[in-house]
Amino acid sequence: MKHIGNNTEEAALKKNNLGYVLVLIAALMWGTIGIFVNGISALGVSSQSMAAFRLLTGAIMMAPVLAFMGCRSNACEGRVATPWALFKASPKELVPCALVGIVGLAVANTCYYECMGEVGMSTASVLLYTSPVFGVMLGRVLYREDVTPNKLVAIVFNIVGCVLAVTSGDLSGFHFSAWGVASGVIAGLCGALLAVFSRMATKTLHPLAVTFWGFVFGGCFMAVLSAPWSDMASAMSPQLILLFGGFGFIPTALAYIFYMQGLSMDLETSKVPVVASFETVATVLVGIGVYAESSGAIKVLGVVLVLMSILIMNTDLSKLRNSVIVKRIVESMTFKPNAWWTEKSQDMDLFRERTGIALEPTVQESPWYFVR
Secondary structure, three states: OHHHHHHHHHHHHHHHHHHHHHHHHHHHHHOOHHHHHHHHHHOOOOHHHHHHHHHHHHHHHHHHHHHHHHOOHHHOOOOOOOOOOOOOOOHHHHHHHHHHHHHHHHHHHHHHHHHHHHHOHHHHHHHHOOHHHHHHHHHHHHHOOOOOHHHHHHHHHHHHHHHHHHHOOOOOOOOOOHHHHHHHHHHHHHHHHHHHHHHHHOOOOOHHHHHHHHHHHHHHHHHHHHOOHHHHHHHOOHHHHHHHHHHHHHHHHHHHHHHHHHHOOOOOOOOHHHHHOHHHHHHHHHHHHHHOOOOOHHHHHHHHHHHHHHHHHOOOHHHHHOOHHHHHHHHHHOOOHHHHHHHHHHHHHHHHHHHOOOOOOOOOOOOOHHHO
């Protein structure tokens, strides 16, 4: 029975780790957003219009995928396998999907753009990285997740690392306003709530269905707010269609498929925003590789801190502390006063035998001298 229990725990751990890997892959894809945003902005499309059409394009691309998966009986979970099987959802099941789309996607994007307009991109990016803090708070309140020392250390590393990676240590461009800070913090909160609502939605619906309905609700909400039709019509061109195709596919549809699939594997709400911050690393790498941005020591340090935060957040420090390697390292670094004193005593006895002079240990020779 114990053996069966161990196998069950190992299987759950492997599933859990796979979930975090899927979130990491999604974050890597989100790191390519800048490529599409720069290209679309150059054609005269506003940020709000861009966000609305990004979600709507993602929904359009998700529809045939959902229809194809609906025809597979193993994906329908008891439903009749038809092209419409995964589209079907009760009003109760659609509520968390609406929260995913409206709060986690639309409101988060709107507040982030408002923050950028008020206080600039650097300050907005830093405020957005409050998301891991909200993730830990929500995880504790809603799911009774433990607030462990390694989580707190990981969050500090993560925030500092993101700030350094984005700003390269230059904080001179920071400026604040009440609404700018408020909208940035709300964007960070909505980013954490995205993980909460997605986790709720994937309990009863297929992750693909949650992604599709989230895009529909979020895209429609943003379309009502921004009224992007005239903006898009004036900029319409084959290049714009191609850019929106890539924008809707790679960092939107495909990225959120991985993200929702990962969240369906019972991940801790407090850990998800930290793992998702790998987007910052991917963004820095894209900036260096595609736009030939400089990679100074401060920026590299920021990337290292972000990677360390992800590693620390997903490492059980109690198991690490009890590992054989760590025990040997600690043992080799531990000062042993008894062994030291025995060695000194033997040296003084030998000196007395050869010279006839008896030595007394001085303060400097005390075994505790080095640890005062």
